[in-house]
Amino acid sequence: MQFCPTYISFYHTKILIYIGQRYKYKNCTMKRILILIFLSSFLSVSVYAGSDGSNELSKKSDASVKDCFEGLNRGIFALNQGLDKVIFKPVAKAYRVLPAPVRTGTSNVLVNLSSLITIPNNVLQGEFKTAGVNTGRFVINTTVGILGIFNVAKKMGFSEYEKEDYGQTFGVWGMGSGCYLVLPVLGPSTIRDTAGSFMNVLGGDPYYNVSVHGNNEYLDKSDYIATKVLTGIDFRAKNIESFENLEKNSIDFYASVKSLYLQDRQRKIANRKPSATIEILYEGDWEEIESQ
Numbered sequence: 501m502q503f504c505p506t507y508i509s510f511y512h513t514k515i516l517i518y519i520g521q522r523y524k525y526k527n528c529t530m531k532r533i534l535i536l537i538f539l540s541s542f543l544s545v546s547v548y549a550g551s552d553g554s555n556e557l558s559k560k561s562d563a564s565v566k567d568c569f570e571g572l573n574r575g576i577f578a579l580n581q582g583l584d585k586v587i588f589k590p591v592a593k594a595y596r597v598l599p600a601p602v603r604t605g606t607s608n609v610l611v612n613l614s615s616l617i618t619i620p621n622n623v624l625q626g627e628f629k630t631a632g633v634n635t636g637r638f639v640i641n642t643t644v645g646i647l648g649i650f651n652v653a654k655k656m657g658f659s660e661y662e663k664e665d666y667g668q669t670f671g672v673w674g675m676g677s678g679c680y681l682v683l684p685v686l687g688p689s690t691i692r693d694t695a696g697s698f699m700n701v702l703g704g705d706p707y708y709n710v711s712v713h714g715n716n717e718y719l720d721k722s723d724y725i726a727t728k729v730l731t732g733i734d735f736r737a738k739n740i741e742s743f744e745n746l747e748k749n750s751i752d753f754y755a756s757v758k759s760l761y762l763q764d765r766q767r768k769i770a771n772r773k774p775s776a777t778i779e780i781l782y783e784g785d786w787e788e789i790e791s792q
Contacts, residue, residue, distance in 0.1 A: 712724050
């Protein structure tokens with residue numbers, strides 16, 4: 501079925517007006533739902549306009565994604581490189597001094613938490629069987645695996661875990677990538693993937709909802725921020741040599757990173773296995789790059 505962004509946008513707008521009249525925006529939860537609906541309808545038009553009009557993702561290459569802001573992107577990329585050399589890389593090297601079991605357990609916990617975003621996106625993409633498997637994995641690792649420290653589900657024979665995010669879901673729904681972006685600190689992204697990241701703080705991330713808005717005695721905003729910082733450190737520690745080799749062997753490091761990012765996003769949306777392992781976390785953070 502041909503995806504029609506104009507029709508979807510019109511339909512979402514009618515829903516938005518109806519809900520607003522019916523509930524009169526009485527609570528924050530309803531406001532978040534309305535924002536999600538509006539964002540998805542806006543994205544379906546703006547991203548479609550930034551693409552070549554084709555929604556057949558399997559036929560697109562990274563070359564089809566326009567680098568509309570290349571000058572600005574290269575400036576931010578250079579800034580990120582400077583921050584990496586001064587802050588992120590030294591911290592990552594210090595983190596690698598920790599015993600391997602500690603780092604493995606930390607990584608397992610972070611991956612387990614990412615299931616809270618992966619599972620709803622499995623459902624939104626119509627992958628109900630995968631959603632069930634990932635739910636089972638999360639429950640087992642959270643309980644028997646002690647909050648995910650131990651990957652018990654893997655030892656029990658669960659299939660390999662693949663992260664999903666709202667940017668990927670938008671892609672599965674037929675939305676184009678839009679222009680390529682480089683975000684300060686966070687790195688490579690696209691208009692679609694950046695909008696997908698915003699969905700996390702608009703109610704799409706259960707961990708964010710509980711820790712930031714949950715008003716409970718166990719988790720608060722600082723825990724959420726600490727988790728995100730630790731995720732970045734863990735990722736960077738895994739990739740010290742990989743990024744050094746990529747930079748050393750690249751004529752244009754900026755272009756190499758862009759190409760790898762876009763190819764990986766396309767692969768994940770199409771659910772294809774990689775020819776080289778390039779795992780990217782749902783917030784745009786790169787987890788591991790290994791040549792095979």
